[in-house]
Amino acid sequence: MPASPVLADRPATFRDVFAVAEFRVLFASFGIFMIGETVKMLALSVLVYERTGSGLLAALAYVTGFLPHALGGVFLLALADRWPPRALIVGYDLVRLAMVAVLATGVLSPTAMLGLVAVVALFGPVSSASRTALLPEVLHGDAYVLGRSLLTVAAGGTQVAGFALGGLLLGLVGPYGALWLTATTCGLAALMVRLGLTRRPARSQKPIPAGQPGAGAARAGRARPGAVRETLRVNRALLADRRIRGLLLAQWLPGSLLVGAEGVAVPYAAELGPGASAGVLLMAGAGGMLVGDLLVGRFVAPGRRERLTPWLALLLGVPMLAFLARPALLPAAALFAVATAGFAYQLGLARRFLDAVPEARRGQAFGLVSTGMMAGQGLAAAGAGALSEVLAPGVVMAVAGAASVVATLALWPILTPRRRG
Numbered sequence: 001m002p003a004s005p006v007l008a009d010r011p012a013t014f015r016d017v018f019a020v021a022e023f024r025v026l027f028a029s030f031g032i033f034m035i036g037e038t039v040k041m042l043a044l045s046v047l048v049y050e051r052t053g054s055g056l057l058a059a060l061a062y063v064t065g066f067l068p069h070a071l072g073g074v075f076l077l078a079l080a081d082r083w084p085p086r087a088l089i090v091g092y093d094l095v096r097l098a099m100v101a102v103l104a105t106g107v108l109s110p111t112a113m114l115g116l117v118a119v120v121a122l123f124g125p126v127s128s129a130s131r132t133a134l135l136p137e138v139l140h141g142d143a144y145v146l147g148r149s150l151l152t153v154a155a156g157g158t159q160v161a162g163f164a165l166g167g168l169l170l171g172l173v174g175p176y177g178a179l180w181l182t183a184t185t186c187g188l189a190a191l192m193v194r195l196g197l198t199r200r201p202a203r204s205q206k207p208i209p210a211g212q213p214g215a216g217a218a219r220a221g222r223a224r225p226g227a228v229r230e231t232l233r234v235n236r237a238l239l240a241d242r243r244i245r246g247l248l249l250a251q252w253l254p255g256s257l258l259v260g261a262e263g264v265a266v267p268y269a270a271e272l273g274p275g276a277s278a279g280v281l282l283m284a285g286a287g288g289m290l291v292g293d294l295l296v297g298r299f300v301a302p303g304r305r306e307r308l309t310p311w312l313a314l315l316l317g318v319p320m321l322a323f324l325a326r327p328a329l330l331p332a333a334a335l336f337a338v339a340t341a342g343f344a345y346q347l348g349l350a351r352r353f354l355d356a357v358p359e360a361r362r363g364q365a366f367g368l369v370s371t372g373m374m375a376g377q378g379l380a381a382a383g384a385g386a387l388s389e390v391l392a393p394g395v396v397m398a399v400a401g402a403a404s405v406v407a408t409l410a411l412w413p414i415l416t417p418r419r420r421g
Contacts, residue, residue: 030154250349
């Protein structure tokens with residue numbers, strides 16, 4: 001496929017991206033989805049704590065979707081390509097609406113509430129993968145990369161808005177009222193997608209050229225095996241391809257290892273003494289990531305962005321080495337912001353990964369990226385927490401940064417784009 005003029009000559013602009021009606025629908029519905037999910041987690045956590053008085057159950061309520069999300073990513077991702085994308089996204093939003101409505105009635109015990117949320121969360125990565133794989137069908141060339149960047153910015157921004165709105169709603173209408181309003185966001189997101197997106201067939205109906213990863217699985221899949229078997233088979237096919245495997249590792253490791261530093265932000269702030277808040281560090285980290293994605297996605301030309309990929313990945317870890325000196329709160333926040341701006345390195349891999357995976361397996365491939373990131377971040381945070389039992393928090397942060405640097409250097413040949421003849 002020839003490169004588009006946008007890709008060849010200049011970075012895409014916000015006008016290019018938002019001129020596409022279907023992207024506006026994806027962007028707005030995703031923002032509403034994220035706000036609803038954030039309010040739901042906060043309200044459920046407060047509700048469970050009010051009914052049980054258990055801090056452990058309240059914490060589980062807040063993160064109850066994490067493990068099921070990872071499991072769904074491992075075993076159910078084939079559904080992202082097997083079902084039409086519009087129907088899948090709308091269907092998941094309607095299932096969420098039903099779930100939140102049941103939670104809001106208060107008829108379930110806290111344990112049953114957590115179980116219901118966990119079951120529905122199994123299908124979260126399927127909907128997310130279908131939405132992500134739909135993006136290159138809506139936007140083309142460099143507009144796709146900028147659109148992906150804008151969705152990342154929307155995810156961070158709407159989470160902040162969701163926390164603020166959730167806190168306000170809890171004070172005004174309580175957790176049950178907040179859940180009913182969350183149900184409204186589910187219905188609104190479903191309606192926007194249903195009316196605003198074109199109906200498309202399932203991606204698995206499209207042929208995969210012989211020799212591409214997943215081609216054999218696609219031929220075998222004509223008998224329509226179970227989703228679990230198909231997911232595992234296609235995951236193996238994708239990971240067996242050297243190019244795809246390398247790009248997956250490049251997207252997983254440098255950033256996930258840095259998340260270990262965020263996992264010890266609370267003890268680090270506590271060690272600094274009264275007046276130091278972990279929230280300042282975490283907000284700086286989120287802000288740095290959003291600004292980095294926005295600036296690199298919008299103002300750096302496509303070719304330069306890809307050439308900068310390994311250096312941006314290196315930026316993730318290098319500033320964290322300064323935590324060996326135990327910087328005060330404001331310098332530490334600045335270091336966090338600079339480091340997380342390096343997450344923009346993933347924009348330089350976006351088009352290469354899109355080109356590497358078969359179109360009929362895009363949903364599963366993008367879902368595999370997300371699942372690997374979640375698993376890597378969880379393991380990195382757990383490992384950092386374990387290290388903090390024997391090492392000072394600042395040292396653990398520096399170790400997380402060093403691990404990210406080592407991973408970047410090991411993956412340097414993959415992060416560096418090949419010269420085009």
